[in-house]
Amino acid sequence: MKLKKILALTLALAMSASLCACGGGEEAPAPEAEGGDAAATLKIGGIGPLTGAVATYGVATQRGAQIAVDEINAMEDKAFAIEYDFQDDTGVAETAVSAYNTLKDWGVDVIYGTTTTGPCITIASETNADRIFQLTPSASSPDVTAGKDNVFQMCFTDPNQGVTAANYVKDTGLATKVGVIYNNGDAYSTGIAQGFIAQCASLGIEVVTEQTFPADTNTDFNVQLTACKDGGAELVFMPIYYTPASLVLTQADAMGYDPIFFGGDGMDGILNIEGFDTALAEGLLLLTPFNATSEDEMTANFVAKYQEAYGEVPNQFAADGYDCIYAIYNAVQQIDGALEMDQAALCDALIAVFTSADFSVDGLTGAGMTWQANGEVAKEALVVAVKDGAYAAQ
Amino acid sequence: MKKKSMSPASRSAFINYGIVIVAFVVVQILLGQGMVSNSLQSLLVPVCCYIVMAVSLNLTVGVLGELSLGHAGFMSLGAFSGIIVSFALQDIIAFGPLRLVISIVVGAIIGGIGGVLVGVPVLRLRGDYLAIVTLAFGEIIKNVIMVLYVGLDENGLHFATNQSNLNMSYEGVAIIKGPMGAVGVTRLATFTAGFILVLLTLIIVQNLVNSRSGRAILALRDNRIAAESVGISVTKYKLMAFVTSAALAGAAGALFGLNYSSTMATRFDFNTSILILVFVVLGGLGSIRGSMIAAALLYILPEMLRNFAISEYRMLIYAVILILVMLFTNNPQLKDLISKVIPKGKKKGGEANG
Numbered sequence: 001m002k003l004k005k006i007l008a009l010t011l012a013l014a015m016s017a018s019l020c021a022c023g024g025g026e027e028a029p030a031p032e033a034e035g036g037d038a039a040a041t042l043k044i045g046g047i048g049p050l051t052g053a054v055a056t057y058g059v060a061t062q063r064g065a066q067i068a069v070d071e072i073n074a075m076e077d078k079a080f081a082i083e084y085d086f087q088d089d090t091g092v093a094e095t096a097v098s099a100y101n102t103l104k105d106w107g108v109d110v111i112y113g114t115t116t117t118g119p120c121i122t123i124a125s126e127t128n129a130d131r132i133f134q135l136t137p138s139a140s141s142p143d144v145t146a147g148k149d150n151v152f153q154m155c156f157t158d159p160n161q162g163v164t165a166a167n168y169v170k171d172t173g174l175a176t177k178v179g180v181i182y183n184n185g186d187a188y189s190t191g192i193a194q195g196f197i198a199q200c201a202s203l204g205i206e207v208v209t210e211q212t213f214p215a216d217t218n219t220d221f222n223v224q225l226t227a228c229k230d231g232g233a234e235l236v237f238m239p240i241y242y243t244p245a246s247l248v249l250t251q252a253d254a255m256g257y258d259p260i261f262f263g264g265d266g267m268d269g270i271l272n273i274e275g276f277d278t279a280l281a282e283g284l285l286l287l288t289p290f291n292a293t294s295e296d297e298m299t300a301n302f303v304a305k306y307q308e309a310y311g312e313v314p315n316q317f318a319a320d321g322y323d324c325i326y327a328i329y330n331a332v333q334q335i336d337g338a339l340e341m342d343q344a345a346l347c348d349a350l351i352a353v354f355t356s357a358d359f360s361v362d363g364l365t366g367a368g369m370t371w372q373a374n375g376e377v378a379k380e381a382l383v384v385a386v387k388d389g390a391y392a393a394q
Numbered sequence: 395m396k397k398k399s400m401s402p403a404s405r406s407a408f409i410n411y412g413i414v415i416v417a418f419v420v421v422q423i424l425l426g427q428g429m430v431s432n433s434l435q436s437l438l439v440p441v442c443c444y445i446v447m448a449v450s451l452n453l454t455v456g457v458l459g460e461l462s463l464g465h466a467g468f469m470s471l472g473a474f475s476g477i478i479v480s481f482a483l484q485d486i487i488a489f490g491p492l493r494l495v496i497s498i499v500v501g502a503i504i505g506g507i508g509g510v511l512v513g514v515p516v517l518r519l520r521g522d523y524l525a526i527v528t529l530a531f532g533e534i535i536k537n538v539i540m541v542l543y544v545g546l547d548e549n550g551l552h553f554a555t556n557q558s559n560l561n562m563s564y565e566g567v568a569i570i571k572g573p574m575g576a577v578g579v580t581r582l583a584t585f586t587a588g589f590i591l592v593l594l595t596l597i598i599v600q601n602l603v604n605s606r607s608g609r610a611i612l613a614l615r616d617n618r619i620a621a622e623s624v625g626i627s628v629t630k631y632k633l634m635a636f637v638t639s640a641a642l643a644g645a646a647g648a649l650f651g652l653n654y655s656s657t658m659a660t661r662f663d664f665n666t667s668i669l670i671l672v673f674v675v676l677g678g679l680g681s682i683r684g685s686m687i688a689a690a691l692l693y694i695l696p697e698m699l700r701n702f703a704i705s706e707y708r709m710l711i712y713a714v715i716l717i718l719v720m721l722f723t724n725n726p727q728l729k730d731l732i733s734k735v736i737p738k739g740k741k742k743g744g745e746a747n748g
Contacts, residue, residue, distance in 0.1 A: 051709045087700065090709070092661060093654055094440055098697045101432035118658045121577055125655035143577045143656070185540045187574040187658075194557060214537060215573075215660070 040339045042332055044069070044325065045103030046086035047096055047123060048115030054091040057317050058115045061137045062086045064318030065112060067305050068325035079333045082325070089114055093122040100126055108132065109346055110332075112324050115317070117141045117187050124151045131344035133351065135328060137320035141187055145375030150347050152354055152375045154320045154327070154365065155289070158188055158239075161264050162195025164381045165237060165287055170203045174260055177206045179233030181224045181248065183240050185215030192239035192264050208233050218244040221251050229257045239264035246273050249280045265289065268316050271389060284386045289365035290316035291384060291391050299364050316365065323363030327354075330361055407600040410683050414596065417690075418589045425585075433697060441693050442588025443469075443650040446595045448673040448689035449682055450642035453599050455671065456680035457608070458635040459615030460517070461525040464532030465670050468640040469647035470662035471508045472501030474539055476648025477576045477657065481546055481569045484580070494582040498591065498648045505644015508535075509637040517632040520618075524636075532667055539659035544570040575658035576651065583653035591649055592686075595642050599682060602638060611635050676719050692716070 046065055048058030069084040087103055089096035096119035103111065111127050111134040114120040120139030127134040128148040135152045136144060142157045156164070169175060178200065182193035193210070200207050208231030211224035225248065228236050236252075236259050238245055245267055252258070260283065263270075267286040271278050292303050292313050302322055306314040331353040332338045338346055353359050354371045361369045366379030384391040400408075421438065424430050447469060454462045476497035487493045508531070516527045543559070545552040547566030554560045557571065570576045602608050610631045613621040622628060651657050673692055677684030695715065699708035722728055 050706070088708070093656060093658065094661070097436045097654065098433050099700075101434075101436040102697075102700050104432040118575065118656065118660075121574075121656040122654050125578075141574060143571075143574060147578070185537070185573050185660075187572075190573050198558075214540070216533075216537075 041081045041083045042328075042339060043083045043085070043107055043109045044112050044328060045100075045106065045108035045110070046084065046321075047089050047099045047103070047111065047113035047119070048086065049091035050086070050088040052090040052092070054116055057138065058088070058091070060315055060317035061113070061115045061321035063306065063310055064137075064314060064321030065325045067302065067309065067318075068322045068329075071305075072325070072329055079329075080339055082329070084325075089119050091116050091119065093119045095119075096123050097126065104130070104132075109343055110135070110328055110350070112321075112328065113137070114139060117144060120144045124148050127151065131347045133328075133343075133347040135324050137324045138317050141191055142376075148375070149351055149373070152371050153377050154324050154369075155265070155377070156379075156381065157376055158191025159195030159198075160376070161287055161381070162192040162197070162239065163199040165192075165239075165262060165264070166196050166199035166203055166205065168287075168381075168383055169200075169235060169237075169262070170205060174262075175205070175233075175235035177208050177231070177233050178235045178237055179209045179211065179228030179231055179259075180207060181211045181213070181221065181228070181236060181238045181240065183215055183218065183244070184212035186240075188266065189239050189241075193237075196237055196239065213244070219247060221248045222255065224248075225252050225255060225257055228259065229255070233259055235260040235262055237262045239266065241266040242268065242270040242273065246270055246276045246281075249284070250276075253280050260285065262286070265316055271386065271391075272313070278386070278389045281386045282388075285383060285394070286386075287381050287383055288316055288391075289379065289382060290319040291382065291393070292319075293390055298362075302364055319364040323361065323365050323369075326363060327361045327369075331359065334359070401604075403604045406683070407596070407604065410596055410600065410686070411593065413683070413686070414589070414592055418585075421585070433700070434694075437694055437697055438585040439583045439588045439653045440650065441690050442585070442592050443646045443653070444670065444673065444689045444693050445592050445686050446646035446649075447643055447670045448677065448685040449592075449595050449599055450639045450646070451670050452674045452677070452680065452682060452685045453602070453635050453639040453642075455674055456678075456685075457603055457615065458611055458632060458639075460632065460636070461522060462528045462636075462639070463525050463664070463667050463671070464512075464528030464530070464535075465639075465643055466662040466664070466666035467528070467532030467535040468505040468508055468643035469650065469666070470532075470535050470539060470659060472498075472505045472644030472647025473651030473657055473662065474570060474576060474647075474659075475504040475644070476501035477579050477651045478544055478551070478569055480580065480582060480652055481567075482551060490580075490582045491584075491587070494584075494587055494649075494652060497582070497652060498587075498645045501648025501651075502641040502645040505647065506637050506641035508644070509640025510633070512640075513633045513636045514629075517636060518629050529664070529667075532662070532664060536659050536663055539570070539575075540573050542570055543568060543572055573658070573660075575656055575660075577656045579652060579655050579657065581653060581655060583649050588649060591645060595645075596682065596686075598638065598642065602635070603682075607631060607634055672716065676716070676723070678723075 046062060048061050049055050050058050069082050072078055073081050085106055087099035089099045096114055100123050111132055113136055114123050115138050117139040120136050121143050124144050128150055133150055137154045140155045140158045145151045145153060180193055183189035197207055209227045211227050238248060245263055263286040265288045268288045270281055303314060306318060331350055334353050335349045355373045363369060369377055369379040371377055383394045385394055451465045454460055479500045480493050480497045483493050512527055512531050516524050541555050543554045543557050545560040545562045545566050545568045547563040552560045552562055610626045613626060614628060614631055673689040674685050677688030696708055696712045699711055
């Protein structure tokens with residue numbers, strides 16, 4: 001019995017020892033303010049999913065930002081160097097909090113992230129309480145920035161995207177009767193669809209049917225397509241990711257239904273699906289801030305570097321990430337003595353720069369991007385159509 | 395301090411309380427000294443939640459001997475009902491800790507009701523039905539909350555399946571917004587609250603297991619026919635264990651939900667249920683202490699691996715460690731060694747040694 005007690009005590013000690021070992025180990029490199037460092041560097045901490053179900057997006061934002069960081073650090077006349085650390089959050093809010101706190105222990109100056117919306121809402125209130133500036137490449141819900149003056153977005157908010165799409169349909173006179181298919185288990189999809197439907201109502205476009213599907217079962221869309229067909233929809237708006245969208249297109253073709261399909265930025269990537277007949281996507285419209293096949297010099301340069309480093313064509317998430325780093329770099333440059341400030345002072349200074357009227361960024365995902373006081377980005381939405389297996393600007 | 399008359403079971407129970415209190419005091423001292431990193435501080439409350447989850451699941455799986463694959467569903471019920479209660483009482487009760495306690499109690503009640511709903515029909519059956527039904531239950535809860543919109547205005551709470559159907563007044567706030575989950579939650583959970591909840595859970599579970607009812611439950615697990623033949627009511631005792639387990643999960647969920655400013659229903663999916671089951675199995679079926687330690691260590695492990703150069707592979711390493719632990723704890727030579735060190739512990743899962 002005595003042995004058992006000793007064992008229990010040892011375990012208790014081991015438990016607490018493991019706690020303090022971890023705590024003690026990080027004590028040294030975690031000073032509160034970075035001021036007084038020998039080399040003038042800015043510590044940018046990224047958060048996003050590198051593992052798990054949504055890892056594709058996290059990896060893209062991580063790599064896109066890495067290219068920007070490498071470019072800046074390689075500049076000879078750079079204003080300062082950037083230290084960049086990207087922590088995995090597996091797309092889960094509670095893990096994102098640990099990732100964020102790991103970055104805080106590292107002494108982060110600016111948070112770049114998070115990639116996905118759910119964790120970002122949680123992290124945004126953390127950074128807001130800690131007064132650390134945050135710029136997210138792709139978390140698109142308005143809840144991310146609502147009530148937090150220190151959080152800014154590089155992407156459109158979901159409802160905004162829906163509104164833009166509805167305006168486009170109205171302005172070009174594409175259709176008077178539309179059907180909507182969206183994933184009601186997904187915040188992104190639901191957000192865009194709700195924005196679209198509300199804007200259609202105010203513009204007088206008739207939404208003949210709202211069809212939903214859950215996040216778990218997204219392989220059969222015949223019910224939804226039949227409802228659109230029976231309702232006489234001339235255009236089907238589907239703010240969903242490209243994998244289910246490819247199935248929608250295939251099944252619509254099989255049932256001989258040929259309306260105009262219109263998607264959001266999640267549709268970007270549909271032409272690269274293996275085993276998908278891109279002829280089916282012909283005429284598909286999508287909203288995207290980034291076109292990898294663009295002739296634009298900056299884009300071509302980015303795409304070439306990305307392909308060289310990672311062997312694949314970058315998507316809009318990577319481009320958003322690249323733009324985020326440059327936006328932070330440009331903004332910090334405008335602040336006197338930015339690198340000597342602590343996080344809170346830097347945060348306030350960056351908020352002032354980002355919301356000032358004369359601060360704008362020319363990036364891959366838009367020229368002359370500016371930010372509103374509520375953290376939303378103002379930039380041109382680009383509608384592209386698929387033509388001969390490639391994007392063509394409209 | 396140690397009375398001769400104390401039974402081995404209650405001695406073991408008191409050792410468990412001791413471990414928890416010592417761990418709490420040590421962490422509090424370290425916190426006071428500023429020796430705990432931010433990343434570790436953020437893990438304290440979730441660790442408490444997962445310990446409660448693991449201990450309560452152990453009651454179903456280890457003590458009752460029924461497999462439950464939907465424990466996260468009860469956690470989800472508790473989390474979202476706790477969040478709604480905390481929102482609704484925001485203007486009435488300004489004192490945060492009291493609101494937290496009420497939320498946790500309501501979370502436990504709702505979790506318990508869920509347990510009754512699932513348990514009453516299913517626990518009458520023989521076989522693996524509970525596993526199947528709880529699996530479905532967890533998914534149903536997840537999908538229901540995913541289309542559930544809850545709003546609050548001066549007229550009270552509004553429930554709908556669509557944001558525009560909430561019919562709130564202009565000042566109304568949406569608390570739960572379908573797939574976006576609960577947003578803008580005031581964080582009330584503290585490590586102290588987590589510690590108290592763990593302690594309460596231990597008191598409830600250990601006293602239940604060591605009581606007359608607990609012996610009836612153990613008898614049902616070991617031989618149902620023999621237990622029935624001496625007049626033990628199968629449904630009553632099975633339900634007692636299962637509902638207690640569900641209610642504790644609900645309480646843990648409420649604490650968990652109030653620890654983050656936003657919570658999504660997808661967090662409480664099948665994977666989370668399995669994660670908790672992994673804690674229970676690796677800690678040893680029926681061993682409350684094992685569940686506690688396994689939950690704490692296995693939850694902190696992937697976060698600690700961040701600090702090494704190999705952090706890219708941390709989830710891979712985590713999985714490998716899980717497999718190794720599973721292999722080693724089932725290794726006969728190792729078991730021999732353990733039984734030499736601990737003479738009486740012949741069979742790990744055999745006795746509910748608390």
